[in-house]
Amino acid sequence: MLRVKLFAKARDVAGCPMLEIPWKDGQTVSDLKQLLVAQHPGLGPLIPQLLVAINNDYADDGVVIQATDEVACFPPVSGG
Amino acid sequence: MLRVKLFAKARDVAGCPMLEIPWKDGQTVSDLKQLLVAQHPGLGPLIPQLLVAINNDYADDGVVIQATDEVACFPPVSGG
Amino acid sequence: MSQGLHMISLTHSPIDYFALTESVRSSQSGAVVLFLGTVREMTDGRRTVALDYEGYPEMAEAKLAELETVARSKWPIDRIGIIHRLGRLELGDISVAVAVSCPHRKQAFEAGQYLIDELKVTVPIWKQENWDDGTTEWVHPGGGNSKP
């Protein structure tokens, strides 16, 4: 299982700050986005802007995620 | 007589914070500079950069000075 | 990292920008620039009553440290201090303070503006508007799914 932290509107829509996603070796950021929507269809509209962070760094769609990575998904940031 | 305030290096060179210059109607900023050097030759080297203010505003060489104006002469400013 | 003195943190308390500014002053620097972001009442004709800030603390601190490293590679920065507040903020409250000292003022202005501009697009913190009609709304700038 991959543990995925959610923040801001993504957390509100999912109704949960942390999701657990069944995970296979070799799956990527892009795969994660599909699995998130399958589990929580409400996240669909957020996907085009959704940012994925692996171990505190932003990751592009093609990056492979290990089940042991620290992963977070969230909309564009708006601090300041 | 025209009273002329001096500041910074101009005051140090003249050795005085206020000079009194015999003044005739119609004389200009340019005339004032010549009269200053005549009275205090040490001011000569400062003249090319010397700024003249009339009633709290910078004045060009051609401006006519009234004996009742508030006049000040000083080198380029260096505050901040 | 050997980056000299700095104070970079997230807090749920009011920001003491005086202490932050004092922490970047130094006789090696002729210029200090402080930026404060404060909660503004009106945005595009709508009235805000409060903002709620949420952060992803571990990553936010990592990104702030990165930001410091990059800024130091671009300008001869003496000291940097950044504090971002999280939680409920009322009108006029300070949400973020960025202080930087440099030998000369142009460097300090450029570095200060760079730090707050980059903070706003790379550091994982989000704000939720509380409008005066009782509705709430996450502020999520639009624009592609590329890295910010």
Add this chain to the structure above:
Amino acid sequence: MSQGLHMISLTHSPIDYFALTESVRSSQSGAVVLFLGTVREMTDGRRTVALDYEGYPEMAEAKLAELETVARSKWPIDRIGIIHRLGRLELGDISVAVAVSCPHRKQAFEAGQYLIDELKVTVPIWKQENWDDGTTEWVHPGGGNSKP
């Protein structure tokens, strides 16, 4: 002049930049920029032990008021505060503080930088260096006898 709230002055005392910054904060503004000029030890390899600032107070205050008017014509400034210190300043002391608030940060950075840049060329204040070899020297930027 109806220019809203402002605090513009010369002083022989240490500058209370915290009070100055508080005076420009407002819930109409999302951004505050504060600039502090401080006495730097090293200039072109020479060591300063102190600076003496002298001003022409009546004209300096007139020029600062003009500066405020021009800045307000260029940016949507909410509040402005400027304090310049005169007299003997030691290393690290604050010689000038400029604070400005605006709705958005880009405006506040631009206005703050404009105010200090213009102050340094138009406001009649002069500094004298006290070098560590015991000599003193007026700082008088060169350049023609045109208006600054």
